[in-house]
Amino acid sequence: MFKERINAVNHCLANIGLIIIGIVLTIQANIVIPLLRIITLCALGFLFISKLVGVFIDKKHLRDNILYGLIYLVVFILIMAFPNVYTRFIALVVALYALVNAAIQLINYLIYRKQHIQGVLFSLFRFFFDFIFGIVLIVVPLVSSSLIFVLAGVYLIIFGIFNSLSWIYLLLNQKFNISISLPAVITALLPVQLYMRIKNDPKMEEYIKYEPEPSLYPLEISIYTHDGGFEAIGHMDISLNGTIYSYGLHDPEARFLMGSAGEGVLVVTDRDAFFKNSLKDGKTMIFNFQLDVDEKQIAQVQSRIDLLMKDAYPFDCKAKRQMDAGLEVTADDYISRVYLDTHCDLYKFKEGPFKTYFVFSQNCIQLADFLVRNTEIDLLMMSGVITPGAYLSFLYSLLEKNNTIVKNLVIYK
Numbered sequence: 140m141f142k143e144r145i146n147a148v149n150h151c152l153a154n155i156g157l158i159i160i161g162i163v164l165t166i167q168a169n170i171v172i173p174l175l176r177i178i179t180l181c182a183l184g185f186l187f188i189s190k191l192v193g194v195f196i197d198k199k200h201l202r203d204n205i206l207y208g209l210i211y212l213v214v215f216i217l218i219m220a221f222p223n224v225y226t227r228f229i230a231l232v233v234a235l236y237a238l239v240n241a242a243i244q245l246i247n248y249l250i251y252r253k254q255h256i257q258g259v260l261f262s263l264f265r266f267f268f269d270f271i272f273g274i275v276l277i278v279v280p281l282v283s284s285s286l287i288f289v290l291a292g293v294y295l296i297i298f299g300i301f302n303s304l305s306w307i308y309l310l311l312n313q314k315f316n317i318s319i320s321l322p323a324v325i326t327a328l329l330p331v332q333l334y335m336r337i338k339n340d341p342k343m344e345e346y347i348k349y350e351p352e353p354s355l356y357p358l359e360i361s362i363y364t365h366d367g368g369f370e371a372i373g374h375m376d377i378s379l380n381g382t383i384y385s386y387g388l389h390d391p392e393a394r395f396l397m398g399s400a401g402e403g404v405l406v407v408t409d410r411d412a413f414f415k416n417s418l419k420d421g422k423t424m425i426f427n428f429q430l431d432v433d434e435k436q437i438a439q440v441q442s443r444i445d446l447l448m449k450d451a452y453p454f455d456c457k458a459k460r461q462m463d464a465g466l467e468v469t470a471d472d473y474i475s476r477v478y479l480d481t482h483c484d485l486y487k488f489k490e491g492p493f494k495t496y497f498v499f500s501q502n503c504i505q506l507a508d509f510l511v512r513n514t515e516i517d518l519l520m521m522s523g524v525i526t527p528g529a530y531l532s533f534l535y536s537l538l539e540k541n542n543t544i545v546k547n548l549v550i551y552k
Contacts (some may be wrong), residue, residue: 161296165289176225180218186212228496237273241266246396250495278418284343303497346550351411352446354427355547357437360507362531363417364424373527376505377510379440383410384447384451388496389474390454396497403496403508404454405447408483414551416480428534429486429547430511443510450493459485503527 158245165170168520190208197204218225251259359378375385376385385406388394406413417423432440461468468479477483488494492505507530537545 144501158296158300160295165293173222176218179225180215183215184216187215196436234276235497237269237276241269241273244269246400246497250400250497260378291324295518295551319468343550346548348549348551351414351551352549353425354381354410354429356431358430358432358440358511359512360428360430360530360534361414362426362428362527362534364397366427367420373531375527378410379437379444381410383413384444384506384510385413386496386503388492388498388502389477389485390456391472391474392457400495400497402487404484405486405488405491405493406449406474406477407486408477408481412481413477413483415433416477418551419480423552425551426531426534427549427551428545429549430544431546432544440510447493447509448486450488450491453488454485456485477489504530 187208190204190211193204194201194208231483244262248259248262248266251262280349296544355472357380361378363374363376374387376383378384380504383406383409387402387406388398388401389404389406390402414427417425427552455463456474456478457470457472458468458478468475474485478485492509495504504527535548539549
């Protein structure tokens with residue numbers, strides 16, 4: 140218990156630091172910009188020197204050291220020679236991010252409207268807000284750059300306060316489950332960050348297993364990360380009593396928007412068989428969080444599964460269609476390989492939020508939200524922008540507190 144309290148104090152101090160930084164950003168945004176420019180120049184100078192040294196002592200990576208060294212040097216010179224370029228660049232990056240979000244919200248609006256899903260007007264509002272904000276940043280970047288830091292400061296203050304309260308309540312032996320997530324652009328990278336941490340930290344070895352083993356608890360949330368590529372941002376599944384429910388964009392014949400959207404497919408199969416299939420490539424790592432739930436909560440999750448399956452109908456992948464027709468199985472798409480390895484049941488949906496899978500909104504997070512984070516159960520009280528990275532960060536923080544619903548972590552690789 141003493142170790143838990145020391146850990147809680149450390150987290151409180153870190154969050155107080157975030158609050159202080161947020162206050163400084165909010166009140167003194169015009170001072171922070173040139174300070175950040177100086178910090179950036181120092182970082183670029185250090186990186187350039189490290190690559191320059193590498194040219195002489197690391198012949199194996201000579202080409203990379205020269206290339207990156209030149210890039211750091213050119214960026215350093217540009218920021219030194221044209222101070223306004225740095226400010227404009229910050230505004231441009233945030234503007235592009237806002238415009239991408241606007242495009243995502245517009246697609247959400249069209250999907251919601253077509254399928255009569257709640258949230259149509261909110262998505263339309265988000266589209267106009269993000270679009271106008273992005274255009275403003277592009278048109279008046281010198282003025283708007285200060286606004287960026289003010290908004291960032293307000294966010295850090297809110298983030299620090301809510302997380303501090305969570306740890307303070309732990310110190311007082313009280314439960315406080317309100318959480319606010321980091322922005323999606325950051326949380327999407329968290330699986331990669333934690334993957335690298337575990338890969339290089341010998342202390343994490345106690346969690347690592349190489350073969351699926353029985354869970355100590357009935358409910359599991361599994362987050363997948365990949366060693367490189369787009370899949371590194373993470374995928375998430377739910378398991379109940381050894382049966383896994385995996386929702387994804389699994390039908391290659393029913394996709395659009397350059398493969399980012401399509402008909403959603405639910406995989407229902409044995410959890411161990413699915414894990415073994417996922418680990419076959421040698422690059423996947425599965426963070427398997429095990430949750431301690433009582434019989435009433437298990438029944439509630441099962442009732443949500445039953446509700447989910449009301450709108451579902453069986454779907455045959457290409458490999459199954461070939462087998463049923465007595466043909467040689469030549470299908471090599473992802474879901475066909477899963478079917479051949481696990482003999483899974485596959486489903487699509489007639490209507491509702493699971494009918495269409497959209498990578499940037501209606502995705503695998505929906506399944507977790509529907510089953511364990513809803514008004515009926517709400518086992519995990521999260522708020523903010525929710526991504527696989529946000530879930531990973533949140534669940535890991537609960538595991539560290541030792542007195543929460545998250546009781547165990549097994550990392551399969």
